[in-house]
Amino acid sequence: MIQQAGGKLVVAGYGRIGSKDDFALVRYNDDGSLDVSFDGDGKVTTDISGNSDQASSVIQQADGKLVVSGNALEDVALVRYNEDGSLDTGFGSAGKVTTAIGAGNAYGRSVIQRVDGRLMVAGSSTNGSNWDFTLVCYESGQPDTDNDGVADDSDNCPLVSNLNQLDWDSDGAGDKCDDPVPTPDDVEGDLSKEKVGSSVAFAGDFNGDGYGDYAIGAPDYDIPAAPPAKAIKDVGKVEVISGKNGVVLFTSKGVIAKDGLGFAVTGGRDINNDGFDDVVIGAPLADTPAAPPAKAIKDTGFGACGLRLCWCGLRYHAGCLRYGC
Amino acid sequence: MGCATTQDVYGTVAKTRFGTALALGDVNGDGYADVLVGAPKDDDTVSRLVDSGSVTVYSGDGLSMIGTPFYGATAKAYAGTAVAADDVDGDGNADIVIGAPNDDENSTNKDTGSVKVLQHRPHTFDGKIRHEKIAVW
Numbered sequence: 001m002i003q004q005a006g007g008k009l010v011v012a013g014y015g016r017i018g019s020k021d022d023f024a025l026v027r028y029n030d031d032g033s034l035d036v037s038f039d040g041d042g043k044v045t046t047d048i049s050g051n052s053d054q055a056s057s058v059i060q061q062a063d064g065k066l067v068v069s070g071n072a073l074e075d076v077a078l079v080r081y082n083e084d085g086s087l088d089t090g091f092g093s094a095g096k097v098t099t100a101i102g103a104g105n106a107y108g109r110s111v112i113q114r115v116d117g118r119l120m121v122a123g124s125s126t127n128g129s130n131w132d133f134t135l136v137c138y139e140s141g142q143p144d145t146d147n148d149g150v151a152d153d154s155d156n157c158p159l160v161s162n163l164n165q166l167d168w169d170s171d172g173a174g175d176k177c178d179d180p181v182p183t184p185d186d187v188e189g190d191l192s193k194e195k196v197g198s199s200v201a202f203a204g205d206f207n208g209d210g211y212g213d214y215a216i217g218a219p220d221y222d223i224p225a226a227p228p229a230k231a232i233k234d235v236g237k238v239e240v241i242s243g244k245n246g247v248v249l250f251t252s253k254g255v256i257a258k259d260g261l262g263f264a265v266t267g268g269r270d271i272n273n274d275g276f277d278d279v280v281i282g283a284p285l286a287d288t289p290a291a292p293p294a295k296a297i298k299d300t301g302f303g304a305c306g307l308r309l310c311w312c313g314l315r316y317h318a319g320c321l322r323y324g325c
Numbered sequence: 326m327g328c329a330t331t332q333d334v335y336g337t338v339a340k341t342r343f344g345t346a347l348a349l350g351d352v353n354g355d356g357y358a359d360v361l362v363g364a365p366k367d368d369d370t371v372s373r374l375v376d377s378g379s380v381t382v383y384s385g386d387g388l389s390m391i392g393t394p395f396y397g398a399t400a401k402a403y404a405g406t407a408v409a410a411d412d413v414d415g416d417g418n419a420d421i422v423i424g425a426p427n428d429d430e431n432s433t434n435k436d437t438g439s440v441k442v443l444q445h446r447p448h449t450f451d452g453k454i455r456h457e458k459i460a461v462w
Contacts, residue, residue: 197424
């Protein structure tokens with residue numbers, strides 16, 4: 001079942017017509033009444049094989065057409081309908097497609113449309129002795145004017161190649177056809193002498209939204225404090241800024257005065273193979289800690305502890321593993 | 326081995342610290358990685374800003390200068406202390422990120438520092454397509 005704009009509900013299943021089952025679609029208004037604009041009475045049945053045809057799943061394409069998956073006797077079956085419930089005769093054979101999988105029965109339980117317009121059906125099939133998980137992928141059959149691999153009827157910018165389909169303002173028009181992605185505002189430091197911009201680096205796609213992000217270091221940042229407490233001076237700070245909208249995605253601060261965290265920063269690589277780019281931050285004046293009565297080794301920074309790096313940008317890490325090396 | 330060749334690019338003004346920061350990125354969409362060079366002690370002579378700092382872009386296809394340098398907004402901003410270039414807005418072209426660690430937020434809040442993002446932008450608009458591969462920011 002799907003819900004359409006305006007609250008209408010479309011339900012896919014099957015109905016007994018005579019002595020056999022046919023695909024059945026019913027569309028309801030948001031008050032529960034049958035939508036008579038849908039094939040005259042709100043109900044559609046479709047015979048495919050002349051035998052048992054049972055629908056399991058329905059989706060709506062961007063152009064409003066409905067794609068229904070199921071099985072037609074022993075085969076995976078797809079049927080596409082126009083918005084008014086009539087068969088889309090431009091799809092398959094008079095609106096219907098059947099696919100034999102193996103020697104026995106096959107069921108198309110669920111259907112999705114991929115970003116490139118292709119239809120993917122998941123279900124099961126038997127080879128005569130056991131049942132197997134089954135995936136079937138169908139070409140969209142739709143023109144792709146800009147040859148970007150996304151069919152026109154699914155492409156948010158059909159005349160300009162844009163496989164990434166980015167749409168920063170979510171208005172349905174891809175960035176390539178829409179107002180430009182706005183330039184993020186300049187990032188100004190908040191506090192005197194914190195020196196934002198002492199280091200900058202491309203952070204890759206830090207949050208996985210399709211847009212590049214960047215990291216900025218402010219190694220002279222102080223942690224402020226209300227008097228009579230004193231600010232902790234020059235701990236340093238790094239922020240990762242969204243390239244999409246300029247918001248701060250991640251912040252890491254030094255802990256002890258004169259850590260200088262953010263003196264160097266780099267990113268754009270996926271260190272831990274979690275699918276997200278990471279950021280690495282240098283704190284060259286950090287001290288190597290020691291349990292009393294031993295004293296911390298001052299200003300070890302890089303080197304005394306191998307690469308004295310703060311792996312602050314690893315996604316899902318709560319903060320800087322200050323002494324993690 | 327031994328096939329490496331070098332090509333030097335010199336700053337044009339003394340004591341600008343040209344080369345303090347470097348980055349590579351195809352900012353004009355011609356398929357070549359362009360070279361960005363920071364000179365944090367450069368002066369914006371037009372706006373009369375001493376040590377505003379600058380970033381200059383050189384074409385990866387011949388190392389000719391692309392456009393004019395980007396200068397810091399205030400005297401002693403030291404823009405070009407840090408620079409990065411890559412695709413921020415997802416249009417396939419590299420954008421430029423410039424750090425100016427001694428830029429002033431205002432006349433009383435000194436040395437806050439700032440970061441500016443310069444996105445690759447078209448200079449024409451045909452009613453539909455607004456992202457084009459044109460080296461204009």
